Amino acid sequence: MNPDLFQSDLQIPRRHVVVFCDDAFGPQSDRWVDLLPEGCHRILPVFDGGFDAALPACRPRVEAFLDAHSSRFDRASSLVVPGGEVAKNDPKVIDSVLASIHSENICRQSFVAIFGGGAVLDAVGFAASIAHRGVKVLRFPTTTLAQDDAGIGVKNGVNHHNEKNWQGVFAVPTAVINDFSLLESLSDRDWRSGFSEAVKVALLKDAREFELLEKHADAIAHRSEAESQRSIIRSAELHWRHIVEGGDPFEDEVARPLDYGHWSAHRLERLSDGDLKHGEAVAIGLGIDAALAVELGHATSEFQHRVLGVLHNLGFTLDHPQLDDPAALFVGIEQFRAHLGGALTLTLVAEPGVSFDIHEADFDLISKAIERHRSMVRTLLV
Ligand SMILES: NC(=O)c1ccc[n+]([C@@H]2O[C@H](COP(=O)([O-])OP(=O)(O)OC[C@H]3O[C@@H](n4cnc5c(N)ncnc54)[C@H](O)[C@@H]3O)[C@@H](O)[C@H]2O)c1
Ligand SMILES: [Zn+2]
Incomplete structure (x- = not known):
């Protein structure tokens, strides 16, 4: 020695x-x-x-x-x-x-x-x-x-x-x-909030679970015990597996897949000054990242429609006045980059269960994704 x-x-x-x-x-x-x-x-x-x-x-x-x-x-x-x-x-x-x-x-x-x-x-x-x-x-x-x-x-x-x-x-x-x-004592709003994270982790890791969430979104929104508990257990298990089996429990690597949808969500939470709860901001963030995957040519608009559809059926509001200002939101990308240590890595989803990483996201791209997101949200509401 x-x-x-x-x-x-x-x-x-x-x-x-x-x-x-x-x-x-x-x-x-x-x-x-x-x-x-x-x-x-x-x-x-x-x-x-x-x-x-x-x-x-x-x-x-x-x-x-x-x-x-x-x-x-x-x-x-x-x-x-x-x-x-x-x-x-x-x-x-x-x-x-x-x-x-x-x-x-x-x-x-x-x-x-x-x-x-x-x-x-x-x-x-x-x-x-x-x-x-x-x-x-x-x-x-x-x-x-x-x-x-x-x-x-x-x-x-x-x-x-x-x-x-x-x-x-x-x-x-x-x-x-x-x-x-x-x-039992949760408000409907706080009840709903947890299920955007269930959608997030299903999109990342389990296409079958995403289908089940699509099927049961309405029952979950109405607090059906069986469907809600099943989905909470599965989401917890997928998060737990990522931590104990993913090989990077303390996030030494640059990629943080579980933060899918979160670069904009964290920023929206701050910008809305508490108006948006974490899970509500994540729902919008997932919509923006689905639109981003379409803008990048990795995902279809049908996929984007499915993501927005399940979130909409869970009862989330997917637009917010803060989206009028893409520049303010774009700061979220820089904060993400700084938090990770200089090199940007964003995990996006191309189709349920299939993810990919990007290392660049310029302002034009983000603006287009936000516009694409908002325009599809409008179609859901008519
Ligand atoms: N550490 C992590 O890995 C991790 C992961 C995801 C989210 N988070 C953090 O979690 C936070 C969001 O958590 P949240 O969605 O649980 O919201 P929250 O903790 O802000 O709670 C929401 C509201 O519900 C109230 N409340 C709590 N339990 C209740 C109950 N049973 N009945 C009635 N009211 C109740 C709380 O007082 C609060 O007013 C964010 O700060 C987010 O960053 C951390
Ligand atoms: Zn979160």
């Missing part, structure tokens, strides 16, 4: 567990409690304020459950943080979580149990990951989007410098517990 060069490929195994159930604090509790390391663990429950207000019975039930299982859990006082994107915009949220972790004596063997939508999971998960260089996290996602995408991801983070997810870390939660009963 060279005396002044020590090198090794560090292998750090991580278990990534996602479990689905209907009642995590009733008869099915063994399904997640049995996944935890043995012994008694200090646990800090943190609740999304919007969720807590919409489903007020949940917090006392969780607290009673943890108290009743005192051989496994030593409960700290619950914390409630603001729900929605404000959790990622206001640094005081991170401060309040860190303060609770400190005052409640949460250590590296303890858990922060997060109940919330994608924004609260991202923000509170980020706080937990920097306390003591990483406290263990249990995620209890409470939105469709958090159950079928955000909660599965191994990313945490908050918005900074007026950019989405600028500050954050990769950290794998100890377990993700997707309890369908936590979704």
Whole structure:
């Protein structure tokens, strides 16, 4: 061995567990409690304020459950943080979580149990990951989007410098517990939001799933339990497979396929000043990227029509006044390029299950794609 060069490929195994159930604090509790390391663990429950207000019975039930299982859990006082994107915009949220972790004596063997939508999971998960260089996290996602995408991801983070997810870390939660009963109190708007990510991942990876979404879009929009739960599970599985089998869980490569439709979505979310929710912006972003694939000669307008059709039938509004200003949207491409590290890689879809990457996208091309998108949206509405 060279005396002044020590090198090794560090292998750090991580278990990534996602479990689905209907009642995590009733008869099915063994399904997640049995996944935890043995012994008694200090646990800090943190609740999304919007969720807590919409489903007020949940917090006392969780607290009673943890108290009743005192051989496994030593409960700290619950914390409630603001729900929605404000959790990622206001640094005081991170401060309040860190303060609770400190005052409640949460250590590296303890858990922060997060109940919330994608924004609260991202923000509170980020706080937990920097306390003591990483406290263990249990995620209890409470939105469709958090159950079928955000909660599965191994990313945490908050918005900074007026950019989405600028500050954050990769950290794998100890377990993700997707309890369908936590979704009951969602507004129709937040319910719908999660399904654009299901369309996204089906377009990228599973043509058959895309067909099923086309077939059941209306039932999902009407909150049919069977069709919605099946689609959430499949979307979660496709996201999970990408992370655990895709070979790039911490995104060292330049391509980020799961960000299909997101360069414009992230920008639209910012430009609309909260008017568009993440999933709503992703629906528009998928439409723009389908139009882009047609402009590039890789996809047919029939494909574009199918993409817009399923999103329309799910109930998404696919136009937005912000699309009047393609130049403002185009900044999203530059932010994407900067975030990836200089070289642009956008993953697009040519047909369901078939993707390709591009490395250049000029303003003319983007403007034409936006115009093509808007003109097809108009045909859907007549
Ligand atoms: N980390 C990742 O891999 C990843 C992936 C996708 C999206 N995201 C992030 O997720 C966020 C979007 O998440 P979202 O769509 O869950 O929205 P959200 O977290 O903004 O929540 C939407 C609203 O629903 C409320 N809410 C939550 N659960 C509820 C319930 N059961 N009943 C009633 N109200 C409830 C919240 O308080 C909030 O007002 C974005 O910030 C996005 O960037 C992260
Ligand atoms: Zn997303």
